[in-house]
Amino acid sequence: MTSPLSNGRASTRVNRCGAKPRSASGMPLPATIGFSLTTSTASNYFPSRAALLAALAERIFDRMAPDPVVLADLGRREPSLALMTDYLRYVVERTTREPDLTRALFELRLEASRRPELRRALGDVLRRGYADDVAFHVAAGLPGGAFEVSLLHYAVDGLLLDQLTTSIDAGFDIDQVVSALVTRLVGAGG
């Protein structure tokens, strides 16, 4: 997944409930945006293919946002490695529950390596997601900091790539893998 620790991002969304989703360029997105958007409709809203694809990425983030009720439950617990593990479990649950969306984000990242305009727009979305994740992590008092968030981000992206595309079939339980990633990458740090 592109922003596995998107709890922070999501909590921002929760705080501005009711605000309309916006594209990376700040343009309001039509409520109906989705894979079935026609070319003629699209050209009314998006100045370029890259702008449309970046908005699609943003929309995917929104669709995978966490449930505020689950977040509130997690937020009541004392910060610990166990809590961090549960946050990660919830990220993996949401991203693997919507495999097509997660794969679409991988596709967009690859596509962006061929299209500078998309790379700029998608890069903005990803950088903001990571910054939100770090801010959430620190505000929640979770162990570790920006470096640990980046390590977890890479590891979970790779795990999702394995689970949602072609797997090496290492044969270990995913929950055991997630738990080990948090315990070792965050617990062994600093």
Added chain:
Amino acid sequence: MTSPLSNGRASTRVNRCGAKPRSASGMPLPATIGFSLTTSTASNYFPSRAALLAALAERIFDRMAPDPVVLADLGRREPSLALMTDYLRYVVERTTREPDLTRALFELRLEASRRPELRRALGDVLRRGYADDVAFHVAAGLPGGAFEVSLLHYAVDGLLLDQLTTSIDAGFDIDQVVSALVTRLVGAGG
């Protein structure tokens, strides 16, 4: 990268120097196979698009194989976390030096999620790569085992996805990241 710890695989290759590369189905690959292969030539060698794509994946692995001289130098050192880190550094060096090949492997894995026939063939290649990595790791007496190899595999895949497609731009030195991944994922295990 798809098989980041492909040292084991490569050392197998080194052992059978002189043997012609073979496709996943065991079919010998023409020496000239590459991105410029024409359709008519391809159809003489490959029964299906999936077979061609799987052979392409195998060929990419071969092209990113380590230099036997470098491997021999590393192999003379005592097994340790420091040695493991140097193996990983060499994996990252090879895969980022050929960004188009590494990205092509990501593309193939995504494509395989839409094509069952490719998924089977590519899955064979990836599973064998992982099994070779584990066998190499154990034979070299490196710390950790199959579980640690899988964790490193995911983390390095995610790191390469970040570095070679659209990045979260976390801003940390890649060498520092690789070193932390090995120290924490392998050193903190067991």
